[in-house]
Amino acid sequence: MRHFESLHQFSVNEITDLLQLADKLKSGYRPLMGQTFAVNLFFEPSTRTKSSFVMAEHKLGMEVLDFQAETSSVKKGETLYDTAKTMEAIGANMLVIRHADDNWMEELSGRLTIPVINAGSGKTEHPTQGLLDLLTIYQEFGTFRGLKIAICGDIIHSRVAHSNAQALKRMGATVYLCAAPGFEDDSLPYPYITIDEAVDECDVIMLLRIQHERHEGHWHIAYYLQDFGMTKDRESRMKNHAIIMHPAPVNRGVEIDSDLVECKRSRIFKQMENGVYARMAIITKMMEEWGMYHAPAFKKYQITANKGTVANM
Numbered sequence: 606m607r608h609f610e611s612l613h614q615f616s617v618n619e620i621t622d623l624l625q626l627a628d629k630l631k632s633g634y635r636p637l638m639g640q641t642f643a644v645n646l647f648f649e650p651s652t653r654t655k656s657s658f659v660m661a662e663h664k665l666g667m668e669v670l671d672f673q674a675e676t677s678s679v680k681k682g683e684t685l686y687d688t689a690k691t692m693e694a695i696g697a698n699m700l701v702i703r704h705a706d707d708n709w710m711e712e713l714s715g716r717l718t719i720p721v722i723n724a725g726s727g728k729t730e731h732p733t734q735g736l737l738d739l740l741t742i743y744q745e746f747g748t749f750r751g752l753k754i755a756i757c758g759d760i761i762h763s764r765v766a767h768s769n770a771q772a773l774k775r776m777g778a779t780v781y782l783c784a785a786p787g788f789e790d791d792s793l794p795y796p797y798i799t800i801d802e803a804v805d806e807c808d809v810i811m812l813l814r815i816q817h818e819r820h821e822g823h824w825h826i827a828y829y830l831q832d833f834g835m836t837k838d839r840e841s842r843m844k845n846h847a848i849i850m851h852p853a854p855v856n857r858g859v860e861i862d863s864d865l866v867e868c869k870r871s872r873i874f875k876q877m878e879n880g881v882y883a884r885m886a887i888i889t890k891m892m893e894e895w896g897m898y899h900a901p902a903f904k905k906y907q908i909t910a911n912k913g914t915v916a917n918m
């Protein structure tokens with residue numbers, strides 16, 4: 606049985622199925638069969654991911670157990686495994702976990718009898734963000750083939766960059782990276798270009814948050830927007846059809862001029878909206894794989910794209 610650890614573990618066809626299901630769920634959904642309980646174990650702060658998982662769980666008719674790491678026995682030294690195993694023992698049917706450890710899944714590997722969804726693992730993976738980002742791009746362009754996508758910012762500390770780069774490449778896009786000195790990650794095999802080259806050439810500019818909490822010492826941001834960020838001048842030079850994305854939270858005036866956060870090209874809040882449906886699709890798939898969802902819902906679906914259809918892939 607699979608947990609939802611990484612987009613790497615899913616084939617292109619499986620990712621396409623998830624995108625189609627997420628898109629279908631936007632226009633209608635049915636609750637899971639029977640009574641199911643979800644627990645969201647967040648050991649790092651979150652606004653979007655946790656709230657959209659709760660929304661997705663409620664829309665699917667799941668009961669959601671409350672868990673706050675700060676007031677739990679984690680404060681007494683309880684391990685992640687013991688917390689997760691406790692939730693399994695009291696009747697949870699699914700766990701959603703975010704943790705600062707890059708490899709926290711290894712601690713749970715093969716030791717639980719319920720599905721686990723990775724809602725963020727240190728600097729390494731944020732696969733549910735990856736799926737909602739793919740959904741946003743696919744709704745916009747109807748395909749990944751032929752798209753030039755630049756992932757720009759704090760690459761080395763970004764779990765979003767690590768999840769998205771490989772998935773976008775496998776789906777057929779050409780991926781570029783763009784980073785200030787010290788933010789590069791040589792382990793990612795994609796060419797680096799400047800922010801100005803990205804603005805001139807790319808169909809999607811995917812900005813990343815500077816991960817202040819993962820930097821050692823103080824990082825000076827005074828000139829970041831002008832030298833590496835999305836200024837109004839750069840936005841005005843983008844291709845007519847090109848879009849701006851950012852997983853958020855946004856450091857306004859750092860990665861992007863504050864006035865551009867809701868500009869015509871920005872898909873930042875669209876990404877958040879898509880997060881609910883991408884997570885509903887992931888939960889549905891996990892529950893199906895683990896035998897907890899037997900309804901033959903949504904066998905036929907077609908993505909709603911501005912241009913083209915899934916048949917283009």
Ligand code: CP
Nearest residue numbers: 651652653654852853
């Ligand atoms: N994009 C994202 O993961 O946001 P949160 O940290 O608010 O969940």
